[in-house]
Amino acid sequence: MEEWLVELVTKAVKETLAQRTGLKIPVAVSARHVHLSKQHFEMLFGEGYELKKKKELMGGQFAAEECVTVVGKKLSAIENVRIVGPLRKFTQVEVSRTDAVKLGLDPPVRESGKIEGSAPITIVGPKGAVSLNEGCIIASRHIHMSLEDAERFGVSDNQKVSVKVFGERGGILHNVQVRVDKAFTLEMHIDTDEANALGITSGSLVEILK
Structure with missing residues (x-):
């Protein structure tokens, strides 16, 4: 299947899910990962x-x-x-945070892209290595939304909200950042520590508290 068609179908499925679940939000659990510059x-x-x-x-x-x-x-x-x-x-x-402990680091909780003053780290690939003086963060939990x-x-870009998690280990997550962009589909992103603590898996539904 063509890539553009896969993306279109994925977006349509998520939008259908959002409509079907009313004001509930699907969750994606984000594992450790790396973004790279061309040079690195x-x-x-x-x-x-x-x-x-x-x-x-x-x-994209x-x-x-x-x-x-x-x-x-x-x-x-x-x-x-x-x-x-x-x-x-x-x-x-x-x-x-669990990864950070294993690595012996103390990275700050930050919005993606805000790496100034963050933790140093070395990245190793098949052809070489890159040592960074800063660049390692714990991503702040957030919700992607379309306009x-x-x-x-009833929320706006960069607003902080509280989110209710359902289930046996459910609870409330405060300070969840809302990110709004026309390219986004409805989805809350949390890391593996947060997901494990509250019994969340990718596809779980949460709700913004008013």
Whole structure:
């Protein structure tokens, strides 16, 4: 199936789910991953190498076939960390707090892209390695919404909301950032620590508290 058609079908499915579930929001659990600049990508994989798509994600992003190893202090490392494409202007590593402990790091909780003053980390690929003075963060939990979704939920871009999680280990997550863009489909992103603590899996439904 053509890539553009896969993306269109995926978007239609998510929009249908949003309509069917009313004001509930589907969750995607985000595992550790890496965003790379072109310069750093070529240092890791070699000049002329191109990322291979494994799975389409929201807003033109994709999970790549390629993975790297990330290394923290005292050479503690985590292997097979997925690259998320396309390439960016900067390199960023997103981990959970549990990952950070294993790596011997203390990264800040940040919105994606805000890496100034974040934790140092080394990335190792098949052709080389890149050592960053900053770039490792724990991504803040957030909800992606289209313009229509934001209107339906009565929220605005960058607003912080509280979210109710259902189920046996359910609870309330505060300080959830709303991100609004015409390219987004309705989805809340949390990391693996948050998901495990509350018994959430990808596809679980949550609700914004008013």
